[in-house]
Amino acid sequence: MFCFPFKNFIFKSASPRWQKSYIPKDLTQQDTFLSKYPSFDGRGIKIAIIDGGFDVSLEGLQRTSEGLPKIIDCFDFTGVGNVDTSVIREIEKNDNILIGLSGRKFKIPKHWKNPTGKWNLGLKSLFKPTMSNKESEICQKLSEIDCIVWFDGSKWCACIETTFGDLKKAKILTNFRDEHQYSILHLEKFKIPYCITIHNEGNLLEIFTGYCDHGSVVAQTAAAYFPENQESDNGLAPGAQIVLMNIWGPEKDSDEQFLQALNKALDYALDEKIVQLITNIVKEYNILIFKSAGNYGPFYATVLKRDRLVEDVIFRIGAAQTDEIKKRVYHIHSANSSPPAISDQSSRGPGAMGSQGLDFVAPGAVVIKGPRFPAEKYGAFTGTSIASANAAGAVACLLSALKANSIQYSTKSIKFVLTKTANLPKNQNKFEFGHGILQIYDAFNYYRNHSNIDFNNILPKHLPATGEIHFIKNDDAIDTVMEREICLSQFIETEPFKDVAKNWILEISPKTAESFIELLQTKTDENYKFKIKADTKNLEAGSLNFAEILVMDSILGSILNIPINVVYVLKVTETHNFQFKKEITLNFENPYHLIFWPCFEKSSSNKKCEIKITNTLENTALNLCIKYEIMNEIEETISVKTINFIPNVSTQMHSIPIENKCLYEFCIYQSIDSSFSFVTFNLEFNFMND
Structure with a gap:
């Protein structure tokens, strides 16, 4: 199966109150499922994580619950770790000195075996690692290092720990897939975990390292296993093995890297164009693809348009939150229990051409150990990347159970059964939740109770990109x-x-x-x-x-x-005096949406909307977030503003520019750190020439 997260998530730096990991498992029934079936923990399932920024040295990514290597292999499709090592030199026999491409001299240790006496040399500047919340720093390069590659008579070897010239204690690595070894490069006060793959008879060295934290967090959420620690530290599928595929580099990322990653995954029998390849992978190889919905919420219609051609064969996952998540991640204690809700940033449907947009939701937050390079031990991470990893790990446990019980399944039947058993909270809509929260315990029981049914012959075949x-x-x-x-x-x-x-x-x-x-x-x-x-x-x-x-x-x-x-648009015209008033009640979980169409008969290049917001709860302090956009322009949010209400200030004003006869969506919601469950506001919109 594939886990293809969204590139960005929200990172909250370390807090003294975060003393241990927290990966939500109860919402998708994973904890109940494994308490009854402990061996169905993802064993026999391989998860390809298509992402960026992996730390292969993390404790939870070393072994599965059965003792197998957790990481099968690592691939970097960005090319940022590639080193041209086609220059061949020999050592000076008198003093056993090898001169690197930087001009530095290296004394070759006697225990380095090289029957041919030929050394392939390269020079490389790695990128400075940084956290996801500091992406502006990503493209900073570190000092150059010499790279040495050679054949020891049985395998290709490489050494890049050359900054001090003394190679006696330097780590020698070979292809990761063969020995599953890594090392830590100490460079400019950074600890950079890495592994390698050698290509083209020693002429190309691929250094696999994480320039950010994103992939590490996703991989641990999906499948981490800690033999010595409590089960609560484990990811959703501790028995699953993973393949790490880096397609997001510090300098570039593109569909081409995604295409390469999908092709490579087929070589591992993981359960033209990207659309054609995805369809082929799903239908012929029975592989499940979990993709994050995106972090463009809380607007409607913010799932990515480019998914429309494959939305019938992939699983698009949104981010849910609960009272327990708010307590453990945000340190917010609710006086009254509330049902699961959708995270503010989680993208909503409908999708392209009116489709549902989302398939399912899963918990979209964790507290977890990050990679080695930052000073923080623990950090909180939220977003649909976390949700897709949580969902992929949970479903890996379901697949493990189906395999162990010789129950036949296909991508079509998995999606159908998960749809049948998903939990859609009362009064919630499918724009936000999709079919609902994944329930793997109920899904397994559904399969067992319908074991005599051939789902593939009963379920109709969906046509791609048909719209609704x-x-x-x-x-x-x-x-x-x-x-x-x-x-x-x-x-x-x-x-x-x-x-x-x-x-x-x-x-x-x-x-x-x-x-x-x-x-x-x-x-x-x-x-x-x-x-x-x-x-x-x-x-x-x-x-x-x-x-x-x-x-x-x-x-x-x-x-x-x-x-x-059914879109029922508010048309703002002279009949309305170019004005709209509304009293609304907000809580954490439910933003207020308004879709309007300003229609000025007299054209004017400069128009604006004055928004007056009055808090009816006096002497309170809370934060409101407002956003607006021209609908269908989902790749860019035009305006985001946080309004702070402080005691004795009950009214706030905000002005936004307006284009005539364009469809707008306005959204207002309480920020999660506000302390009020329900607050009533009076909204007044006045449209006018600027």
Whole structure:
């Protein structure tokens, strides 16, 4: 399986209150699952982590729970660790001296075997390692080091610990995949763990090292194992082995490195174009791909558009948080318990062309040991990278159980069963949660209870990039009703199911959506068509509303979920006096969203919106975050601002520039470190020429 995290996460520096690791396992039922089935801890499963910044020396990344090497192999597809070692020299026989490419002289130790007497030499400047919250420092290079490569008669060897000239105590390494050895390079006050691979008969040395902390945190979250420590320190799949694939370098990262990583993964039998390759990997090799949803929240429609061609075959994971996470990571103690919620930064659906966008969510925070180079022992890390690693590790345990019990599975059936058993908290929507929180204990039981069913023959095949059902209407429209004819052939291959499709029943979910969505027929006609009607009269202006059509099978229940998005836009015109007022109540978990369309009849190049925010709770101190963007421009957030309410200051003003007749989303939410569960605000929007 693959774990492909988002490049950035949020790092909180070390705190004296963080004295030990914390990796949430209860939310996905991993702790319950392993307490009953301790041997189903990821054994027999390989996880390829496609990321950047790996520390191969970390204690939890040495062995699996069975004693196997935790890391099978390491690859750096960025090229930043490559060293040209094609220059060949021989030693001066009289004094056993080798002159490196830097001009430094090295006395070769007698225990270094080199039958040919030929030494391949190179020169390399490694990058200064840094934490994820200091990416501006990433591209700083350290001083050059001489690299020496040779063949000892049985294997290729390399030494890069040459800064002091004395090689007697320098570590000699060979290809990591052969002996699983690493060393620590002491350079300019940094401790830099590294391993190596030698290519092209000694002419190319690949130095694998972590320039940042990201991959190390992801790898530990997914699969760390600590033989001597408490089980709470372990990752989600302590029995799984991992392959580390670095595609994010300090200077460049691109789809080309991602493509190379996917191709290399096939060489390890891990359970043209990237889209074609991903589809081939999933369908022919039965490999699961877990991808972080991104950290562009809390806006809607912020999952990446480029996923649209493969969203039917990958698992896109958002970040959830709980009271326990807030207590252990943020040191926030809630007086009253609250249900799981979505992290502010976690990207939301809908996806491209109206699809659901997210598949599932998992815990998106850990307290964990970072790599060797920073001074901090522990740090807190949050984001969808953590969530995707948590999900991948949890599902690795599920796969371990299925294999041990000889239960056949495919990517399609895994996604279906996880959908069936996911926990969607009450009154929450699938834009934020996807199908819900992964539940691996329930998923395993579902497989066992349906062991006589061939899921692949019952479940329809999804068509890629088909989009879903999308309605949009302005609040000033006289006619609130929209009707549409839908064909199942838009979403699935219907021909293989022509004999059973006539028995499928259509339903609307959730039941509350029946206030604005109506199915005009409960079965499709002979051409797999049916009609639905959307009515916005009961909807709030400025809102995005979710529903879905469930295609019900007589044996398995729902076998297809077709999302429906109804956008009811607030159109700001002269009729409204270019003004909008609203009273809202905010808590930690639920941001307020407003989708509006300013429509000025008289054109003016400079327009603005004055936003007045009044806190109705007097003499309180809290922080609000506001964001806005032009919808569909999801790669860049136009404005982010934190508003601090202090005692005796109940009103704050904020101004944003406005483009005429563009669709905007405005979002306001409490920052997580505010101390109030529910606060009421009065919002007033005034649109005007600047």
